[in-house]
Amino acid sequence: MAIYGCYTGTDMKSYFCDLSLADPKAGATLPIYRLTFGDARKQTGTWQDNHVSTWWGSLTVILHGQVEFGVTGGPRRSIVGKTGDIFVFVDTQGDGHSTHNPDFGDIQTANLRFSDPVDGLWDVFKRNFNGWPDNILPPAIYAPGGPPQGNHAGALDPTFDMKRFDRKL
Numbered sequence: 001m002a003i004y005g006c007y008t009g010t011d012m013k014s015y016f017c018d019l020s021l022a023d024p025k026a027g028a029t030l031p032i033y034r035l036t037f038g039d040a041r042k043q044t045g046t047w048q049d050n051h052v053s054t055w056w057g058s059l060t061v062i063l064h065g066q067v068e069f070g071v072t073g074g075p076r077r078s079i080v081g082k083t084g085d086i087f088v089f090v091d092t093q094g095d096g097h098s099t100h101n102p103d104f105g106d107i108q109t110a111n112l113r114f115s116d117p118v119d120g121l122w123d124v125f126k127r128n129f130n131g132w133p134d135n136i137l138p139p140a141i142y143a144p145g146g147p148p149q150g151n152h153a154g155a156l157d158p159t160f161d162m163k164r165f166d167r168k169l
Contacts, residue, residue: 001084002018002085003018003020003088004019004069004079004081004085004086004087004088005131005132006069006071006089007090008052008090008092008093008136009074009094009136010135010136010137011073012093012095013071013073013094013095014094016069016071016076016079017133018131019129019130019132020129020130021128021129021130022129022130029124031115032112033114035110035111036112036113037110039108040064040108042105043101043104043105043106046100048100049098050072050098052093052094052095052096053089053097054113055092055114055115056090057089057090057139058089058112058114059087059088059089059111059112060087060109060110061085062081062083062107063083063108063109064106066080066081066082067080067099067100067109068081068099068100068102069097069099070098070100071091071097071098073095090136090138092139093137093139093140094137114139121138
């Protein structure tokens with residue numbers, strides 16, 4: 001099992017970094033508003049063009065199979081994630097990442113969408129994961145009507161309280 005971060009650099013390109021879980025005694029938790037367990041599906045060899053992570057980003061766990069993610073900056077431009085790998089996507093601005101579903105057979109993922117805690121999400125990420133680089137542009141929500149959201153677009157959970165997003169960040 002490996003943990004990878006996908007982030008936006010200060011140059012607005014997307015990058016990968018290797019992460020590890022921080023000491024649990026640091027007391028941080030990851031606030032989420034939605035957890036989705038995808039159905040097992042057959043991969044078709046399709047590509048999803050570059051897209052940014054919606055809202056404050058997400059955490060994807062590959063439950064079964066493999067999937068390839070790509071970025072636009074840095075020496076490592078793609079990673080094939082395998083069963084058990086975790087990807088923390090905080091590339092909410094800039095170039096975004098691509099997703100390739102090579103014909104590796106079936107795949108199943110779990111996806112957690114982050115919500116913004118009162119004390120700010122970036123501090124929470126820094127307390128939960130070691131390995132974030134210095135050139136990161138902390139995740140920021142973009143307003144409705146903002147940049148295209150790729151195939152990650154869609155309605156939020158109808159029970160989710162959207163009033164908390166009315167404030168300016």
